[in-house]
Each structure stands twice: as C-alpha cells, then as structure tokens.
Amino acid sequence: MRFFLYFLVFLLFAFGQKTDLRAQQKDSVSFYLTNAKDSLKTPYLKKAYSLSQKLRNDSLLKKSSIALGLDSYFKRDTVRLKKVKESLISLYRKNTDSFSLAKAYHFRALIFRIQNRLDSSFYHYYKSKEISILLKDSLEVGRRCLSMSYMQKDGKDYAGAEATIVEGLNHLEPLGDLRYTPESYNSLGHILLKTGRYDEAIKYYNKVLETVEKRDASNKDEDWNLLIANNIGNTYLQQNKPQEALPYFRKALEFDSIALKYPYHYQLLLGNYSDANYLLGNTKEAWEDFWKLLRFREKNKNIFGQGVSHNGFAYYYMLEGNPKKALYHSLKSYELTKKVNNNFTRASVLIKLVKLTSGKKAERYFDEHLRLTDSLEKIELSLRSDFTTIRYETEKKEQENITLKLENEKKQAAVEKAEQQRIIGWLVAIALFLTLGSSVMFFINRRKKLLYESQLEKANAREQERQQIAKSLHDEVAGDLRMLHQKLAGSNQQEEANGLEKIKENVRNLSHQLSSVSFEEVSFKDQMINLATDYFSKDFKVFIKGLDLEGWEEVNETIKRTLYLSVRESLQNALRYAEASRFDILFSLHKKEVLVSAKDNGKGFDTTKEPKGIGLKNMEERVQELRGHLDIESSENGSQIKIRIPRNGK
Amino acid sequence: MENKINILVVDDHQLIIDGIISSLSAFDAYQVSSTNNCDDALRRIKQQMHSEPFDILFTDLSFDNTPQNAELDGGESLIKAVKALEIDIKIGVISGHTETNRVYNVISNLQPDAYILKNHAGAEELDFAIKKMLQNERFYTYEIHQKILKRNIVQIQMDEVAVQILKELPKHPKISNLEGIITKESGGFLKLRSIENKLANLRIDLNANNNTDLVLKAKELGIID
Numbered sequence: 001m002r003f004f005l006y007f008l009v010f011l012l013f014a015f016g017q018k019t020d021l022r023a024q025q026k027d028s029v030s031f032y033l034t035n036a037k038d039s040l041k042t043p044y045l046k047k048a049y050s051l052s053q054k055l056r057n058d059s060l061l062k063k064s065s066i067a068l069g070l071d072s073y074f075k076r077d078t079v080r081l082k083k084v085k086e087s088l089i090s091l092y093r094k095n096t097d098s099f100s101l102a103k104a105y106h107f108r109a110l111i112f113r114i115q116n117r118l119d120s121s122f123y124h125y126y127k128s129k130e131i132s133i134l135l136k137d138s139l140e141v142g143r144r145c146l147s148m149s150y151m152q153k154d155g156k157d158y159a160g161a162e163a164t165i166v167e168g169l170n171h172l173e174p175l176g177d178l179r180y181t182p183e184s185y186n187s188l189g190h191i192l193l194k195t196g197r198y199d200e201a202i203k204y205y206n207k208v209l210e211t212v213e214k215r216d217a218s219n220k221d222e223d224w225n226l227l228i229a230n231n232i233g234n235t236y237l238q239q240n241k242p243q244e245a246l247p248y249f250r251k252a253l254e255f256d257s258i259a260l261k262y263p264y265h266y267q268l269l270l271g272n273y274s275d276a277n278y279l280l281g282n283t284k285e286a287w288e289d290f291w292k293l294l295r296f297r298e299k300n301k302n303i304f305g306q307g308v309s310h311n312g313f314a315y316y317y318m319l320e321g322n323p324k325k326a327l328y329h330s331l332k333s334y335e336l337t338k339k340v341n342n343n344f345t346r347a348s349v350l351i352k353l354v355k356l357t358s359g360k361k362a363e364r365y366f367d368e369h370l371r372l373t374d375s376l377e378k379i380e381l382s383l384r385s386d387f388t389t390i391r392y393e394t395e396k397k398e399q400e401n402i403t404l405k406l407e408n409e410k411k412q413a414a415v416e417k418a419e420q421q422r423i424i425g426w427l428v429a430i431a432l433f434l435t436l437g438s439s440v441m442f443f444i445n446r447r448k449k450l451l452y453e454s455q456l457e458k459a460n461a462r463e464q465e466r467q468q469i470a471k472s473l474h475d476e477v478a479g480d481l482r483m484l485h486q487k488l489a490g491s492n493q494q495e496e497a498n499g500l501e502k503i504k505e506n507v508r509n510l511s512h513q514l515s516s517v518s519f520e521e522v523s524f525k526d527q528m529i530n531l532a533t534d535y536f537s538k539d540f541k542v543f544i545k546g547l548d549l550e551g552w553e554e555v556n557e558t559i560k561r562t563l564y565l566s567v568r569e570s571l572q573n574a575l576r577y578a579e580a581s582r583f584d585i586l587f588s589l590h591k592k593e594v595l596v597s598a599k600d601n602g603k604g605f606d607t608t609k610e611p612k613g614i615g616l617k618n619m620e621e622r623v624q625e626l627r628g629h630l631d632i633e634s635s636e637n638g639s640q641i642k643i644r645i646p647r648n649g650k
Numbered sequence: 651m652e653n654k655i656n657i658l659v660v661d662d663h664q665l666i667i668d669g670i671i672s673s674l675s676a677f678d679a680y681q682v683s684s685t686n687n688c689d690d691a692l693r694r695i696k697q698q699m700h701s702e703p704f705d706i707l708f709t710d711l712s713f714d715n716t717p718q719n720a721e722l723d724g725g726e727s728l729i730k731a732v733k734a735l736e737i738d739i740k741i742g743v744i745s746g747h748t749e750t751n752r753v754y755n756v757i758s759n760l761q762p763d764a765y766i767l768k769n770h771a772g773a774e775e776l777d778f779a780i781k782k783m784l785q786n787e788r789f790y791t792y793e794i795h796q797k798i799l800k801r802n803i804v805q806i807q808m809d810e811v812a813v814q815i816l817k818e819l820p821k822h823p824k825i826s827n828l829e830g831i832i833t834k835e836s837g838g839f840l841k842l843r844s845i846e847n848k849l850a851n852l853r854i855d856l857n858a859n860n861n862t863d864l865v866l867k868a869k870e871l872g873i874i875d
Contacts, residue, residue, distance in 0.1 A: 471712065478746060482768060483665035501769075508746060522755045529808070530750035533801040538872050544808050548835075 025051060029060045033067060045071050049084070062091055066103055073110040081111050102131035102140060109147070122151050133171075142172035142180050149187055153194070162191045178215050182208040182224060189231060198235050205231045226252050226265040234272055242279040249273035259296065267293060267305055271312070278316065290316070307336030311345050314352050327356040347372045449648070455625055456558045463561060470514035478507045524552045524560045531564065532585070535571045539581060542571070546587030555594055559645050562622045563587075563596050566630075569615045570598040570641050578602020578639060592648070593628075598641045604634040654681040655780065656702060660691040660709040660728065661744070662716075666768065670708065670744070673773040680780070688713060688722035692731050695739070704739055706780060707732060708766075711745045711756065729760045740764075740783040744771050750797055757790075757798065764789040802855035803871050810835060815848055816868045819861060825849070 029048045036044035045068040052060035069084040088104035091097055105128035112121035129144035145168025152161035165188045172181045185208040192201035205228045212224045233248030252258070252269045259266045274289035290312060297305035310333035317326035330352045337346035350369035354362050481504040488497040519527060525547045532542040552560070567585055574580040580602030588595040616632070619641075623630040628645030657680050659670050667684040674680045685691050688709075695704055711725035722728050729741055742764035743756060757765060763783040766775060770791045782789040790798065806812045814832050822828060825846065832840040840848075849861060856871065858864035868874045 471714070476714065479663050479666070482746070483663070483669075486665070486669050504769075508748070522751060526754065526758075527751055529801060529804050530754050532804045533750045533754075533797060536800045536804050541807075541872060542804060544804065547808060 025055055029055070029057070029064065033064060036067065036071075042071055042075060049087075053087070058091055058095060058097075061087060062097070062100055062103075065091070069103070069107045069110070073107070073114065076114050078111050078114050081107055081114075085111070098131055098135050099137065102128045102135065102137070104128075105131065106140075106144065113151075118151055118155070122148060125151075138171035138175050139177060139180070142168040142175070142177065142184065144168070145171070146180055146184050146187060149184075149191070153187070153191055156194075158191050158195050162188065162195075165191065178211060182211045185211060186227070186231065189235075193231075193235050193238060198239050201235050202232055205235070222255070223262050223265060226255060226258065226262055226269065230265065230268045230272060233269075233276070237272060237276055237279075240279075242276040246273070246276045246280065249276060263296075263300055267297065267302070270296070271308070275312075287316075303336050304340045304342055307333050307340065307342050307345055307349075309333075310336060311349050311352075314349065314356075318352060318355070323356050326352065330356055343372055343376055347376060452627070452648075456556060459558045459562070459622070459625055463558070466514045470511045473507055473511035473514065478504055478511060481507060519557055519560050524555070524564070527564060528567070528585070528587075531568055531571070535575055535583070540575055540583065541581065542583045542585065544585045544587070546589070549587065549589045551589055555589070555647060559594060559626060559647065562626055562628075562645065563594065563643065565622065566619045566641070566643055567596065567598055569619045570600070570639075573613070573615065574598075574600035574602055574639070578604065580638065590647075593644055593646045595645075596643045598643075599638060600640075601638040604636050604639050607632045607634045653679070655679055655706065655784070656698075656704045657682045657706045657708065657780070658691060658694065658704045659684040659744075660686075660688060660707070660725075662686055662710060662713040666710070666744075670771060670776070673771065673776055676773050677777055687716065687720065688724065688728040689720050691728055692722060695732060695737075696735070699735070699737055703737065706740045706742060706783060708742045708744050711743060711747055711752065726756065726760060729756075729762060733760070742766060742779060742783060742789075744768055748793060748797070750801060753794055753797055754801060757794075763787075765791060765794045767791045767793055799855075799857070799871070803873055806852065806855060806868075806873055811840060812848060812852060813873065815845060816852070816865060816874045819849075820865050825861070 029052050032044040032048035032051070036042075036048065045064060048064040049061070049068045052064045055061075065084045065087045069081055069088075072078075072081040072084060085104050085107040088100045088107065092101040092104065105124045109121045109124035109128060112118070112124060125144050125148045129141055129148070132138075132140035132144065145164050149161045149165035149168065152158075152164055165184055169181065169184050169188070172184060185204045189201045189204035189208070192198075192204060208224060208228050212221050215221065229248045229252035233245040233252075236242070236245035236248070249269050249272050253266070253273060255262075258269075270289055270293045274286045274293065277283075277289065278286035290309070294306065294309040294313070296302075297309055310329040313329035314326045314333060317323070317329060330349050333349045334346060334353060337343070337349060347369060350365050350372060353365040354369060357365060481500055485497050485500045485504060488494075488500060522530070528544055528547055532544055536542045571583060574583050578600050580600035582601045584597075584599045586597045586599075588597075620630050623643055623645060626645050628643060630644075631642040633640045633642075657674065659667055659682060661667050661670075661684070664686065667686070671682050671684065674682050683694070683704075685694065691707070691709065695707065698704060707728075709725045709728055713724045716723055722731060725743065725745070729743075732739060732741060740763045741760075743762045744766045745752075745756075746768045747753060747756075748767060753765065756762065764779045766779055766789070770793070775791070779789040806816075811832060811834065815828065818828055818831055819825075822831075826842055828840075828845050829842045830839050832845055834840055849864070852858070852868075853860070853864050856864060856867045858867050865874075
C-alpha cells in the first residue's frame with residue numbers, strides 16, 4: 001500500500017515535471033516569436049518553428065510557420081518557405097483549418113514570386129484570396145488583393161489591377177484597417193496616375209494621408225507624408241505642371257535630416273524636385289541636385305538608383321547638346337542597369353546609345369533595344385494576358401463552382417427529398433405500426449367483446465332455462481296440485497286441501513320468481529314498476545327514480561335482466577329480513593355504464609358474514625359475469641346495494 | 651237453447667275445463683263448450699260466428715300442449731286473433747298468473763273484459779264475472795284489481811309532477827291556482843291544461859270520482875301524507 005502511494009506521488013511528480021517543461025517550452029516559443037527582431041529575427045523564428053513542431057502544438061506551429069514563412073520570403077529563402085508551406089498544408093489536413101490552407105497558398109505564391117513565375121504566383125495569390133473570402137477573413141483578402149494588384153500593375157494590366165485593389169479595399173475599409181488600407185489607396189493612386197486620371201489619383205493619395213492620421217504611432221506618418229508629397233508632386237509633374245509639383249517636393253525635402261532617416265524617399269523627392277526645377281528652367285539648381293542625387297546614391301551603394309541617375313544625366317546632356325557627356329553617362333547607365341537587371345531604364349538608355357553612336361555599335365545597340373523592348377513587351381503582354389486568363393479561368397471556375405453549387409443544391413435537395421421520403425417512410429411505418437397496433441387492439445377488443453357476448457348468451461340461455469322451469473312449475477306442478485286440491489276440497493278432506501293449497505302457493509311463487517318477461521314485450525320501465533308493485537304495500541313502500549331516463553331500449557337485455565333480478569333480490573331481502581318500511585330504487589343511465597342503487601331503511605345485516613345468502617351470492621355472480629361491480633353497505637339504519645355494469649363489457 | 655249464453659272455455663288442462671264446466675253447470679243460462687288448444691278454439695269461433703256465435707270466451711294464458719306447427723302459441727295469441735275478427739264476443743282470462751308483469755302485460759295490451767285467477771274461479775265468481783262482462787263492464791278478481799291499483803300508486807309515486815299536484819291540490823280552492831306552482835322536472839311551470847290532463851289520468855288510475863275523492867284516495871293509499 002505504502003509502495004503504491006509512493007509510486008503515485010512519483011507519478012504525479014513526474015507528470016508535473018513534464019507539464020512544467022511543456023509550459024516552459026510553450027513560453028519560450030512565445031518568447032522567440034515576440035522577440036524575433038532585427039538580426040535575431042530569423043534564428044529566433046526558426047527556433048520558435050522547430051520548438052512548436054516538437055511540442056506538437058498546432059496553434060503555436062501555425063503562428064511560427066506564418067512568421068517564419070514571411071521572413072523567408074523577405075530573405076528569398078525558397079527552401080525554408082517550402083518547408084513552412086508543407087507544415088501549413090499538414091496543419092490544414094489535420095485540423096481542416098482553412099486558414100492554414102489559405103496561408104499555404106499565399107506562401108506558394110511567394111515562392112513563385114521569388115522564382116519570378118508571376119503567373120503561377122498570381123494564381124496562388126488568387127486561390128489564397130478565395131479561401132480567405134470564404135473564411136470571411138477580410139484582412140487577408142485585402143493583403144492578397146494588394147499583392148495581386150501590384151503584380152497586375154507591373155504587368156501594365158491597369159484595369160485588372162484597379163479591379164483587384166478595389167476588391168481589396170472593399171474588404172479592408174469596413175475593417176477600419178490602418179495598415180494595408182493606406183497602401184491600397186496609394187497603389188490605387190498609382191494606377192489612376194498611370195491611366196491619366198490625375199485628379200482621382202490625387203484624391204486617393206490624400207486618402208492615404210487621411211487614413212494614416214488615424215494611426216497612433218506618429219512616426220509612421222512621416223514616411224507616408226513624404227511619400228504622398230512625392231506622389232502628388234509626381235502627378236502634377238506627369239501633367240506637365242512643374243509649377244504645382246515643385247512645392248510638394250520642396251516642402252518634403254525640408255523635412256529634418258530626411259536623407260538620413262528616409263533615404264529612399266529622399267532620392268525619389270530629390271529626383272523629382274530636380275526634374276521639376278529643370279522643367280521650370282531652374283537648370284542651375286537642377287543640375288546641382290542631379291549631382292547631389294548621384295553622389296547620394298553612390299554613397300548609399302544604390303546601383304539601381306545610380307543607373308537611373310546616369311540615364312538622367314544622359315538625357316539632359318543630350319537636351320543641352322553635349323553628346324560626349326551624354327554618351328559617357330549613357331554607357332555608365334547601361335552598365336549599371338544591366339547589373340541590376342533594370343531593363344526598363346536600360347531600354348531607355350539603349351535608345352540614347354543608338355542616337356549617340358554610329359555604325360556597327362549603333363546597330364548593335366539598336367538590335368539589343370529591339371530585343372529588350374520586345375521581350376519586355378512580351379513579358380508585359382504575357383503577364384497581362386496571364387492575369388486575365390487566370391482571372392477568366394478562375395471566374396470560369398467560379399462559374400463552374402456556381403454550377404457545382406447548383407448541382408450541390410440539387411443534390412442537397414435530392415438528399416433532403418430522400419430525407420423527407422425517409423421521414424415519410426418512417427411516418428408510414430409508424431402509421432402502419434399504429435394501424436397494426438390498433439387492429440390488434442381491435443381484434444383483442446373484438447375477442448373480448450365476443451367473449452362478453454358469449455357470456456351474455458350464456459346468461460341468456462340460463463335465463464331461458466329458468467323460464468322453462470318456471471313454466472313447468474306453474475303449468476304442470478301447480479296445475480296438477482290445483483286439480484288435486486279441487487278434488488280434495490270436493491271430497492271433504494279440507495285439512496289436506498288446505499295443506500295442498502299452501503304447497504301450491506309456494507310452487508307458484510317459485511314459478512313467478514323464476515319467470516320473466518322479455519323487455520321487448522314489456523318495457524324495462526313497466527317491468528320495474530310491476531316488480532315494485534309486486535312488493536308494494538302500505539307497510540312497505542317502494543319508490544323508483546331514474547326510470548324515465550331515455551335510452552333504456554338500447555341497454556342490453558341481459559344487463560337489464562340482471563338489474564331486474566338484483567333489484568328483486570334486494571326487495572325480497574328488505575321485505576323478509578330487514579323489516580324495512582321503505583325501499584328506494586335509483587337508476588342511473590350513462591353512455592358507458594348502468595348504475596342502480598337499492599336502499600332500504602331496515603335493520604341492516606353483517607356484510608362481512610360468510611356465507612352470504614344464496615340470493616346475494618347469485619346477484620354478485622350475475623353482476624360479475626357482466627364485468628360489473630356490486631357493493632353492499634349496511635348499518636342499523638338500513639342497507640344499500642350499488643350495482644355498476646359496463647354497457648359494452650369493458 | 652236460443653236464450654242460453656254460449657261460452658267457450660279453452661285450457662290445456664282437462665281438469666280445469668272440467669272444474670269450470672262443473673262450476674257453471676249450476677246455472678241454466680250458460681251453455682259451455684270447451685277445447686284444449688287455441689287453434690281449435692279460433693276455428694270453432696269462426697265456424698259458429700254466424701250460426702251459433704259464442705258470447706263469451708274464457709281462456710288460459712299458458713298452453714303446455716301446444717304442438718310445434720300450431721298457429722297460435724297461447725292465450726295471448728288467441729285473444730289477439732279473436733279481437734282481430736271484430737265480432738261481438740267478450741273475452742275473459744282465467745289464469746294462474748298473478749305476477750304483475752304478466753297481468754299488466756295482458757291487461758294493458760289485450761284489454762280483456764275479465765281477468766279471473768284460477769283459484770278464484772268458483773261458480774259465484776264466474777257468474778258475477780259473466781254478468782259484468784255482458785253489461786260491458788270489466789271484471790278483475792279482487793287480487794288483480796288491487797294489483798293494478800298498487801301499480802298505479804307506484805307509478806304515481808315515481809311521477810314527481812303527479813305527487814306535486816296531489817300535494818298542492820287540497821291547498822287551493824281552484825285548479826287554475828295551481829298554474830305557476832307546479833314545476834316540470836326539466837324546470838319551468840306546468841300549464842293548466844297539462845295539470846288538468848294529469849288530474850284526469852290520476853282519477854282513472856286511483857278509481858276516484860272527483861278531485862276531492864282523488865286526494866282522499868291518495869292519502870288513503872299513502873301516496874301523500
């Protein structure tokens with residue numbers, strides 16, 4: 001026993017330890033997740049991911065998978081992204097958690113994006129978005145739409161991009177989201193700008209600012225303010241309104257230590273500011289800024305930007321008729337853009353090189369330009385058509401889904417119909433069962449009834465027998481006695497004659513008691529009155545009530561006979577033994593039963609005494625034969641017999 | 651022969667027939683025939699209907715010797731058949747049946763001119779009965795008479811309205827005063843005409859000559875206190 005207790009304690013302890021450990025590990029997952037920042041971000045997320053995998057804690061695994069997946073995308077780590085994606089798919093399979101599936105699609109889209117397979121990426125974004133729509137996860141829908149819209153815009157599918165971003169906004173706006181909504185507005189502004197709807201573009205850029213103002217963190221506003229200033233200014237610039245564009249750039253550039261804090265914005269603004277100045281004829285200032293920008297980009301090792309800058313220089317030097325310098329910058333730009341795969345700028349530079357060079361060189365640049373623009377166009381075209389195809393295909397699929405849905409509904413209806421039929425089937429079965437039950441009941445009742453009827457018949461047969469005996473007694477025995485009496489009376493044997501007379505009277509009485517007349521010949525009422533009359537005298541008054549009730553004709557003859565004989569028995573008892581002077585008979589006729597009470601005011605008798613009189617016993621037997629009840633009450637104030645007989649044997 | 655009263659006695663027991671014949675033989679005015687079965691009785695009544703019609707038919711009620719193929723199964727049937735002939739014949743029942751049921755049934759349904767109990771069927775009683783019958787009066791043996799009266803009493807006692815009328819009658823000088831006093835079983839007052847009808851029936855039932863006599867008899871019979 002003691003050993004067992006120790007064992008139990010040990011178990012508890014071990015288990016407690018184990019759960020403690022698990023709790024700690026759980027906490028550490030949360031710790032890694034929350035503290036995964038900066039340089040520690042990737043290793044911490046990796047730890048959180050592997051730890052939650054070990055813990056087999058699905059919710060933690062999901063959380064860390066998503067965090068690690070996004071990090072992997074930014075680190076361009078497709079291998080890890082794939083691993084995370086698989087985890088999400090297994091989570092989906094395990095828990096049918098559609099959110100995991102949506103994320104898996106998202107990550108798949110990211111993988112394709114890294115691999116520059118934009119159409120596949122777009123397709124998976126789309127799938128992810130559709131699942132999120134079904135999940136009513138509006139934030140995810142908005143995010144996917146934003147990504148897709150970027151891709152469409154890059155593919156110059158502006159109409160598609162606009163539709164997608166609007167769809168995303170439709171999901172984000174009701175949420176009151178402050179993170180992706182401004183990005184979406186900004187993106188929409190870009191699309192509007194690209195499609196020449198400048199006023200609307202400005203409107204949406206301003207909307208970005210309005211939304212951003214609602215945020216708590218004030219530092220977040222800064223970069224947006226700079227960016228929107230640039231974007232609005234750019235819009236005016238695109239409209240060839242440098243006068244109006246200039247103040248936006250200038251004001252933004254006045255931002256305290258902008259070059260240090262927001263180098264990206266600074267480059268954009270400075271580039272646009274110098275362009276505006278140049279357009280306005282402030283060439284000196286413009287040139288200064290051009291150089292300033294290039295130096296900045298060189299300092300920041302922004303090769304992409306340097307390429308753009310050199311292309312700018314080439315452009316302006318060409319404008320100012322300095323082909324030598326223009327060629328120098330063009331070649332510089334050509335090199336840089338080739339390095340970072342900035343084909344857009346390279347195409348522009350190649351045009352300049354064609355103009356600035358001659359002969360074989362020019363020819364070669366021209367060919368390259370052709371090939372580049374051709375491929376660019378092809379890429380754009382194919383992307384555009386791919387996006388449209390994907391959209392079309394998916395819409396078609398949606399259409400199919402609708403058809404499927406309709407079919408499903410049909411199937412559902414069929415299932416429901418089947419269900420209904422099943423229910424109907426059950427009901428029919430129940431009905432059948434009930435019918436069967438009631439038939440069985442019917443037959444049982446019928447059998448009972450038949451039994452009862454046979455009992456009635458039996459009672460009837462006995463009654464007839466009684467009648468026969470009564471008749472014989474009266475007609476034969478009493479008749480013969482009468483003859484004998486007459487003869488004796490005539491032969492002076494008076495004493496014997498008197499004795500015979502008494503015997504004859506007795507026999508006749510017996511005969512009368514046994515005999516009865518059918519209630520069809522004489523009504524029950526009349527017979528009861530006649531019965532009462534037989535016993536009625538000045539000293540023994542009989543009262544009957546309830547005989548005027550209608551419906552006695554329908555009461556079974558045998559029941560009436562039993563009532564009649566019972567009342568007669570009571571009358572006899574009351575008159576002979578109870579020394580009563582009053583006798584009350586009360587009938588009561590109901591739908592299901594017949595009641596009679598016979599009460600005298602005699603001296604009563606001991607109802608518990610056995611054996612009962614033969615008359616009373618007979619009475620009881622007759623009543624029970626008809627499944628009735630007979631109650632006797634007796635006291636020194638009189639006796640009462642109550643009889644209750646069911647009318648249909650139940 | 652012509653002046654004699656033609657009597658037919660029908661009974662299944664020859665002893666009874668012999669007794670009756672011997673009783674009536676004391677009177678010259680009666681010419682008695684007899685038969686043991688009802689069919690024969692009816693046949694003879696029909697046969698002599700025009701030549702030597704019977705004035706009086708005395709019949710028993712129960713016939714034990716009735717053959718299965720007989721048309722008439724007893725006294726009641728015979729009485730009915732004779733009545734159906736619609737001839738001038740008085741019908742008397744001579745029976746041993748004293749139970750009210752049989753008596754009442756016969757009297758109320760067949761309305762015989764006499765009901766004589768066998769043990770009272772002596773010469774005097776029969777002679778008296780015949781004379782009464784020939785005077786278009788009814789004769790019942792005293793016992794039967796009492797029985798009918800008793801029956802009426804029982805029936806009147808059952809009738810709450812009748813009892814009410816009998817109780818109220820002595821308190822009012824005029825019958826019309828009873829209107830608005832006598833209530834029906836179902837509630838509401840009995841109309842004067844109904845009261846008068848009821849009184850007439852009561853007088854018959856209790857053999858009363860008038861309403862005063864009726865009340866007296868009702869008191870005498872214990873129907874009212």
